[in-house]
Amino acid sequence: MPDNIQLLPDHIANQIAAGEVIQRPASAVKELLENAVDAGATEIRLIVNDAGKALIQVIDNGKGMNETDARLCFERHATSKIRQIEDLFHINTMGFRGEALASVAAVSQVELRTRRHSDELGTYIEIENSAVVRQEPCAAAPGTSISMKNLFFNVPARRNFLKSNAAEMRHVIDEFIRVAMAFPQLFFSLTHNGQQVFHLDRGSLKQRLVQLLGSHYNSRLVSVQEQTDYLNIQGFVGKPESAKKTRGDQYFFVNNRFIRSAYLNHAVMQAYQDLIPGDSFPAYVLFIDLNPEQIDVNVHPTKQEIKFEDEKIVYAFVQAAVKHALAQFSITPTLEFDIDEGIQKLDAVSKPFTQEQQSAASSSGLYQAFTRQHQAHFIEKSKPDPAGNKTDSPSGALKSWETFIEASSSGGKNEGSFEYEQASSFDWEPPKKKWQLPEVCDFLQIQLQYIIAPVQQGYILIQQQLAHERVLYERYAAALVGKPMATQRSLFPVTIDLSPADAAMLLEMLSDMALLGYHIEPFGQNSFVIQGTPADILQGNERAAIEQLLDQYKHFSSDVKFSKREKLIRSLASQHAIRTGTQLTQAEMRQLARDLLSCAQPNVTATGKPTFIEFNRDYLNRLFEK
The missing domain is CATH 3.30.1370.100 (MutL, C-terminal domain, regulatory subdomain)
Structure with missing residues (x-):
C-alpha cells in the first residue's frame, strides 16, 4: 500500500501560506509599507496601477540590503527581527514573521532593487512563482524599491474573487491611511495610474489627520493626552456634534500598530454616553503606548488583533482619558454662571432687601416648605381665585382633545417644511389589496x-x-x-x-x-x-x-x-x-x-x-x- 501522507512541494506550500497573508492587493500594500517603515525610511512612495492588480511598487530611502540579504529575504520565515523565542515578547517593529515577501513572491512577479548607503552598487533580483529568475548587480538609489506585478497571475481562481478596481482601490487607500497615520514624522505619497492621490509631508499628528481625513476635521478634533506609569494614551477624538451614523473614522493604534478591538471601542462609546445619540458613532484616533511584554501581537496573520495582559486596565484608562479630554475642552455639559447685564439692573438685585420684605418672604408657604425639616414633599395648596378660576395649574397648560386634534390636523406649514412630490413615478396599476382608501376622506x-x-x-x-x-x-x-x-x-x-x-x-x-x-x-x-x-x-x-x-x-x-x-x-x-x-x-x-x-x-x-x-x-x- 502506498503512503497517503506526503510533503507538499515548496511552491504549493508558499501559495497556501500566501492565502493567509495576501488576500487582495491591499494586503500586499500593508506588508510592503510596514517593511519600508521597519527599514528606517524617512520617505516612502507607493505606486499602484489598476488598483494593485497590475502593479504595486513601494520605494523607500531606508537602509537597504546587501546581496545576501536581498536573496534571503524571499525565503519563508526569514527575518532580521527575531533571534530567539523571547524576542516575540519584545517586538517594536511592524513586521516580524518573515512571511510577507515569501507570500508576495508566491503569487506575483517580483522585481527588487536595493542598495545600502555604504555600497556603490545595488542588487537586482527578479522572482516569478517563488523562483529566482534573475539576479545581478545594478545601479540603484540608496534604499529599496520592490515591485509586484500581475497579482495572482498563477492562481486565476483567486484573481476572479477580486472586486472591481474602485472597490479594491478603496481597500488600498484604507491600508495606506493606517500606516501613514501612525507615522506623521515620515513622508508618504500614493500614486494611482499616474495620478497622485496623497502627498503627505512630515508634520504633526493633527496635520496628518487633516490631510488624510479631510479639512473639515480641523475644527472637530479634541486632543487626548494622558501619561501614566502603565501606559500612555495620545491622539484625538471628535466633538459630539461631528458623530456619524457609521464607524468609518475610528482608529486604534497600539505601539503604532493599527488594531481592531470591539472591547476598547466600547470604552470610547461609554465615554460619549449621553453626549451623542445611541445610533451615532464618534470619530477617534488613539495611540496606546505600553510595554511590549504586556501584549501579544502574534495571534492573527494580519497582526490587526492583539491580546492584552490585562484588558480591564487598558479599558479603564481609555475611557478615563477620553472623558477627561471631553471635560477639559468643555465638551461635556456644564453650568453657565455668567449673569446677564440686564439681570443686574433688576430691582431684586440692585435694591436692598428690607426688613419688611424679609419678614414677608419668611412667612410665605414656599419658604416654610424649604426650611422645615423632613417636609421637602410638603407644598401648600394654592387658594382658589375669587373669580372662580383655578390657579393650581399654569394658564394654557391643559388643552382639550378637540383643540389638540384641531392643531394637529391644521393645514398650515412651517418654514422649511417638506414639499412632497405630487406626481408619483409609479406608472403601473396599483394591485388590489385589503387596504383601500376611500375616495373622499380626511387625514x-x-x-x-x-x-x-x-x-x-x-x-x-x-x-x-x-x-x-x-x-x-x-x-x-x-x-x-x-x-x-x-x-x-x-x-x-x-x-x-x-x-x-x-x-x-x-x-x-x-x-x-x-x-x-x-x-x-x-x-x-x-x-x-x-x-x-x-x-x-x-x-x-x-x-x-x-x-x-x-x-x-x-x-x-x-x-x-x-x-x-x-x-x-x-x-x-x-x-x-x-x-x-x-x-x-x-x-x-x-x-x-x-x-x-x-x-x-x-x-x-x-x-x-x-x-x-x-x-x-x-x-x-x-x-x-x-
Whole structure:
C-alpha cells in the first residue's frame, strides 16, 4: 500500500501560506509599507496601477540590503527581527514573521532593487512563482524599491474573487491611511495610474489627520493626552456634534500598530454616553503606548488583533482619558454662571432687601416648605381665585382633545417644511389589496410623525418617515431596472471635494447614481461637479445630500450580504425620506398614503421595520367590548 501522507512541494506550500497573508492587493500594500517603515525610511512612495492588480511598487530611502540579504529575504520565515523565542515578547517593529515577501513572491512577479548607503552598487533580483529568475548587480538609489506585478497571475481562481478596481482601490487607500497615520514624522505619497492621490509631508499628528481625513476635521478634533506609569494614551477624538451614523473614522493604534478591538471601542462609546445619540458613532484616533511584554501581537496573520495582559486596565484608562479630554475642552455639559447685564439692573438685585420684605418672604408657604425639616414633599395648596378660576395649574397648560386634534390636523406649514412630490413615478396599476382608501376622506397628522388614514375596515396609523422610505426604495429599485428617474439640471453646478477614500467610493457608484437622477462628473483629484440631481432634492442642498449619501452608504457597507446597488438604493431611501417633525398638508398625506399602499410590500421597510399598524373594525369593537 502506498503512503497517503506526503510533503507538499515548496511552491504549493508558499501559495497556501500566501492565502493567509495576501488576500487582495491591499494586503500586499500593508506588508510592503510596514517593511519600508521597519527599514528606517524617512520617505516612502507607493505606486499602484489598476488598483494593485497590475502593479504595486513601494520605494523607500531606508537602509537597504546587501546581496545576501536581498536573496534571503524571499525565503519563508526569514527575518532580521527575531533571534530567539523571547524576542516575540519584545517586538517594536511592524513586521516580524518573515512571511510577507515569501507570500508576495508566491503569487506575483517580483522585481527588487536595493542598495545600502555604504555600497556603490545595488542588487537586482527578479522572482516569478517563488523562483529566482534573475539576479545581478545594478545601479540603484540608496534604499529599496520592490515591485509586484500581475497579482495572482498563477492562481486565476483567486484573481476572479477580486472586486472591481474602485472597490479594491478603496481597500488600498484604507491600508495606506493606517500606516501613514501612525507615522506623521515620515513622508508618504500614493500614486494611482499616474495620478497622485496623497502627498503627505512630515508634520504633526493633527496635520496628518487633516490631510488624510479631510479639512473639515480641523475644527472637530479634541486632543487626548494622558501619561501614566502603565501606559500612555495620545491622539484625538471628535466633538459630539461631528458623530456619524457609521464607524468609518475610528482608529486604534497600539505601539503604532493599527488594531481592531470591539472591547476598547466600547470604552470610547461609554465615554460619549449621553453626549451623542445611541445610533451615532464618534470619530477617534488613539495611540496606546505600553510595554511590549504586556501584549501579544502574534495571534492573527494580519497582526490587526492583539491580546492584552490585562484588558480591564487598558479599558479603564481609555475611557478615563477620553472623558477627561471631553471635560477639559468643555465638551461635556456644564453650568453657565455668567449673569446677564440686564439681570443686574433688576430691582431684586440692585435694591436692598428690607426688613419688611424679609419678614414677608419668611412667612410665605414656599419658604416654610424649604426650611422645615423632613417636609421637602410638603407644598401648600394654592387658594382658589375669587373669580372662580383655578390657579393650581399654569394658564394654557391643559388643552382639550378637540383643540389638540384641531392643531394637529391644521393645514398650515412651517418654514422649511417638506414639499412632497405630487406626481408619483409609479406608472403601473396599483394591485388590489385589503387596504383601500376611500375616495373622499380626511387625514390626521399626530405629533408631526404619525398619520391616521381611514381604510374600508377601520384605519391605519402610518409612520411617515418609514412609509416614505418604503415608497422611495421601490421607486429607486424600479429606476435601476429600466425606469431611470428624471434629472433636474443645476443652474449653477456645485463642486464638492472629498477625501480620497470617499472619492473612490463615489466614483464606483456614478453609473448607478445616473439612473437615479444624479448627474455627477469627476473634476480633478478627489473633486466632482454636481451637474444635476433628482427633482426632490432642494436646490442649494446638493453638497450636503452627497455627503449624507456617502455616510449612509458606509453604514450599509458593513453588511456583506448587500450588493452594491442594494446598498445604494437603501442609502438614498433613508436619506431622502421625510423626517419626523415635518408638517404635511392634506394633499401630501393623501399622496403619501396612496403611494405606500401601491407598493409591492407596503407594510414594512427594506430593513424590516413596520411602516404602519392596522386597526380594523373587529379589533376596535373588542377593545370597547361591543
